[in-house]
Amino acid sequence: MRILYHLPLSPYARKVRLALNEKRIPFELRVERVWERRDEFMDMNPAGTVPVLAEENGLVLADSYAICEYLDEAYPELPLLGRTLAERAEVRRLVSWFDGKFAREVTANLYYEKQMKRLMGRGNPDAAALRAGYANLKPHLDYLGWLAETRLWLAGNFLSLADLTAAAHLSALDYIGDIDWTVNDAAKDWYARVKSRPGFRPLLADRVSGVNPPPHYADLDF
């Protein structure tokens, strides 16, 4: 069986899980405590990060960008990157927006400070980082809401990797109680639609030790 090495709240691993689920590609999950820098894992990915996907034919893929592009090339049914050149450019622009800009401005300041630092024994969250993360979250939710209001899905009239990437980051932050969904109704409605997809259920069932998600986390009608 295909194996995905992951951490339950890693936004990048969540993105790949959502992509695999949408494409109905079966896989087995294996938790990788990346901070232990296990030799066999470092051989598969010298960057020491999840996700890593090990295919049954022996091909090992590291990095969520490489994995997601691979999935659309190797399993082209149910494409997640769009069909035309313009669609694909817009999907990728938004994937980069959430995995790059949003990740730096929001995810790193909240998820890394509150969750990863604890797991890695690197001390308490930095108060200035948390403040910056919360302050940056609002304009990002507004941009997401604006996209969701002007289009059926974030990148156009089709569900794409842009939606899965945004939902991966937001769901990790929602688990640790950091999303105030009253900020933007359109963003909330969009998230409710993504969250209701069958491929999202396994993520909502995940629990990590020491942190309980808020009551609305797994509620489809939050």
Added chain:
Amino acid sequence: MRILYHLPLSPYARKVRLALNEKRIPFELRVERVWERRDEFMDMNPAGTVPVLAEENGLVLADSYAICEYLDEAYPELPLLGRTLAERAEVRRLVSWFDGKFAREVTANLYYEKQMKRLMGRGNPDAAALRAGYANLKPHLDYLGWLAETRLWLAGNFLSLADLTAAAHLSALDYIGDIDWTVNDAAKDWYARVKSRPGFRPLLADRVSGVNPPPHYADLDF
């Protein structure tokens, strides 16, 4: 004519310039002072970053990941991402390595602190960031040297976007005098080969006001 909005030392814009040059796709360069947040530019790319590519047919592409993937799809002659699924996964893993890990650990600590802060009027470089950047550079040059010793090019036996991405970051750092090429001979030999390609020349001719590159910067036999 196709227009590429850029900053002369932006590693992400340099990557796209190298890709366009390798593919022999003609384009016109336009400097974009991103910190001015010009309305027409923000409409093209709400992230406010370079590179942005405006095609003659009206298609506008933002973000170097979206642009480079587009270039290989729209202009498939002289592919830069590899041919097989395994080759493409390795190229993309390394693109992500340099644009993600290397950028966070090295480029952001040196190029951003020394060059971008000055341009954006955000004060002096942070000494701790500079120290971290120099400390992180050495293991990265060693990893690059190891790849270059075990393969013809970084991702395998063909020149790829992995080489162009690594060279884009290194050339920007080399311009500001931050690369000590005596650290790793294999990395230096690889860089000399990439630097000798005709598509690299325009980058070596770039000058930015207030910063002169070291004498070896444009020397092909450094």
